Amino acid sequence: MAILPILKYPHPILRKKNSPVSVFDAELKSLLADMAETMYDAPGVGLAAPQIGVSKQIIVYDVAPPEEKGDFSVLINPKIIDAEGQESGEEGCLSVRELCAEVKRAYRIVVEAQDAEGNAITIEAEEWPARVLQHEIDHLNGILFIDHLSSLKRALYKKKLKKILLEEKLAKDQGASR
Numbered sequence: 001m002a003i004l005p006i007l008k009y010p011h012p013i014l015r016k017k018n019s020p021v022s023v024f025d026a027e028l029k030s031l032l033a034d035m036a037e038t039m040y041d042a043p044g045v046g047l048a049a050p051q052i053g054v055s056k057q058i059i060v061y062d063v064a065p066p067e068e069k070g071d072f073s074v075l076i077n078p079k080i081i082d083a084e085g086q087e088s089g090e091e092g093c094l095s096v097r098e099l100c101a102e103v104k105r106a107y108r109i110v111v112e113a114q115d116a117e118g119n120a121i122t123i124e125a126e127e128w129p130a131r132v133l134q135h136e137i138d139h140l141n142g143i144l145f146i147d148h149l150s151s152l153k154r155a156l157y158k159k160k161l162k163k164i165l166l167e168e169k170l171a172k173d174q175g176a177s178r
């Protein structure tokens with residue numbers, strides 16, 4: 001198992017189309033284990049493969065309360081086949097620096113996917129778990145939660161990000177010259 005670096009917006013891989021998984025082998029299992037370890041280490045409640053630079057339709061997540069964490073779930077090639085209601089809630093993303101914002105999502109969803117062995121599964125989720133899954137499935141389509149914000153909020157964030165990136169670069173350059 002290994003903790004992998006998480007790509008940050010505006011990394012172009014986060015915007016790429018992700019291919020469906022067709023081979024369910026030991027290599028996939030090892031990738032899933034690495035993704036879970038990376039997610040727990042971050043810590044996050046979900047992680048999509050493109051966030052670690054793998055352009056495949058894979059999600060790991062764990063929405064259990066803190067004391068019950070460790071038994072993560074996997075969705076491979078997931079598709080939302082039904083969605084109902086609407087709810088606003090706060091979101092952040094391991095790939096988006098220093099931002100939490102309200103995003104509108106469906107209240108309840110039904111997802112068809114495959115498990116780690118390739119078996120077809122259907123899951124229903126409501127409220128916060130439904131939000132987590134919609135956020136992660138967006139990643140598989142190259143969509144980030146900032147895309148759901150108003151253009152004004154997004155513009156403000158891009159301005160803030162420029163500053164963050166500049167500060168990161170300065171810190172790095174300073175480190176290099178020491």
Ligand SMILES: [Zn+2]
Pocket residue numbers: 092093094095135136139
């Ligand atoms: Zn995210």
